[in-house]
Amino acid sequence: MIPAPTRYARATDLDDALELLAEPDAKAIAGGQSLIPVMKLRIARPSLVVDISRLDLRGVTERDGELHVGPLTTWDELVGSAQLERPALAALVECARGIGDLQVRNLGTIGGSVVHADPASDIPAVLLALGARLRLRSPDGERDLAVSDALVGPFTTALEAQELVTDIAIPVPPQGSGSAYACVEHPASGFALAGAAVLVTPDGETVAFTGIGAAPFVLRDGLADVEIFGDRFAPAEYRRELAGVVAERARTMARERAKADR
Amino acid sequence: MPDTVTLVVNGEERSLDVEGRTLLVHALRDGLGLTGAHIGCDTSQCGACTVLVEGRAVKSCTVLAQQADGRAITTIEGLAPDGELHPLQSAFVEHHGLQCGFCTPGIILTAADLLSRGDAPSDEEIRHALRGNLCRCTGYQGIVESIRAVGAAS
Numbered sequence: 237m238i239p240a241p242t243r244y245a246r247a248t249d250l251d252d253a254l255e256l257l258a259e260p261d262a263k264a265i266a267g268g269q270s271l272i273p274v275m276k277l278r279i280a281r282p283s284l285v286v287d288i289s290r291l292d293l294r295g296v297t298e299r300d301g302e303l304h305v306g307p308l309t310t311w312d313e314l315v316g317s318a319q320l321e322r323p324a325l326a327a328l329v330e331c332a333r334g335i336g337d338l339q340v341r342n343l344g345t346i347g348g349s350v351v352h353a354d355p356a357s358d359i360p361a362v363l364l365a366l367g368a369r370l371r372l373r374s375p376d377g378e379r380d381l382a383v384s385d386a387l388v389g390p391f392t393t394a395l396e397a398q399e400l401v402t403d404i405a406i407p408v409p410p411q412g413s414g415s416a417y418a419c420v421e422h423p424a425s426g427f428a429l430a431g432a433a434v435l436v437t438p439d440g441e442t443v444a445f446t447g448i449g450a451a452p453f454v455l456r457d458g459l460a461d462v463e464i465f466g467d468r469f470a471p472a473e474y475r476r477e478l479a480g481v482v483a484e485r486a487r488t489m490a491r492e493r494a495k496a497d498r
Numbered sequence: 499m500p501d502t503v504t505l506v507v508n509g510e511e512r513s514l515d516v517e518g519r520t521l522l523v524h525a526l527r528d529g530l531g532l533t534g535a536h537i538g539c540d541t542s543q544c545g546a547c548t549v550l551v552e553g554r555a556v557k558s559c560t561v562l563a564q565q566a567d568g569r570a571i572t573t574i575e576g577l578a579p580d581g582e583l584h585p586l587q588s589a590f591v592e593h594h595g596l597q598c599g600f601c602t603p604g605i606i607l608t609a610a611d612l613l614s615r616g617d618a619p620s621d622e623e624i625r626h627a628l629r630g631n632l633c634r635c636t637g638y639q640g641i642v643e644s645i646r647a648v649g650a651a652s
Contacts, residue, residue: 237540237541238519240519241517241518241519242518242519244518244519244562244564246564246567265562268560268562268565269542269560272560272561273542275519276559277541284518285518285562287562287565289565337545337630337631338555338608338611338612338626338627338628338629338630339545339548339555339556339560339608339630340557340630342554342556343556343561426629
């Protein structure tokens, strides 16, 4: 399948990218592992694709108690990142390792996945459990937005059309913390029917889900009150059951990892 | 309006005109005549179009040709430049790693990426790496054995 006709421009820097995105039907492309498949199906028909993949927005660094993940960091780079080799951040690596397949992990980026906002994508659950924030840049300046505020609904974010993620900031959990991600996948698509990320700290536990609602979310009260999405592959009541199962699996692993972090 | 891209394909610099929407696999097959990258599913799932870009396996149906501008690309045609089979190719013959052969170029290039990461991979690691490559003939056992043999020998 061949995408609809489009023009291509490679952004030389961030300002150039933002300027190019002024065109109403322009779309930014990074790894392309979500965008190109929907362009081939002609669900997405951008008039211009703005290639941001060569901008200097990749890698994992730590400063002032926060981990900073460049949005162009690929899944494969996350899996191999020495900065993430600790119990508190294990969910990130666990999640990245299970994304798509080797070819997708070689190109697909964490930032691209977040802003694509597929309601069944894995990483938002982990970022929500860890309390991550996005740093956004537009022609008007910069702002910070919690991942929980950025994800509005299926394939819908709170980002402006001319706005790009420039950093993903993750507070490093205190000593004695552990995290984990568990999911049950649709066997054909590989996307989560239900996925849960759990962060256990000395102060308590945070659980976040993906695949079961209009957007990934942090659990406030019980699962019983949550409105759950259902389809012919997995009706709502089955997903509710699965959500409990994957949350328990993730919780068990996260607690073990927290113990190991003392 | 076509744009010109330059790809370093199998060690040779090749320039061609492409559109904004041209996928790398079409540039390789239709533009450069390298038909070893197969088109199987068209929906980014089967991995038959896998090539190496800067040594890493990618689905060439899920990369715009212009995104690969200036990059080093290895297709199955470039794996055995001197006519002698690459160790992976020999192993696939030896261990019955293929039947119809349609998925084989993609699988061999995915395996080349895996083996370039060092250490003899376990069967579990081989199967995890092959998740993006579908084979409808072999049941994968021969493929895993072929890759395992090369990993163990290197």
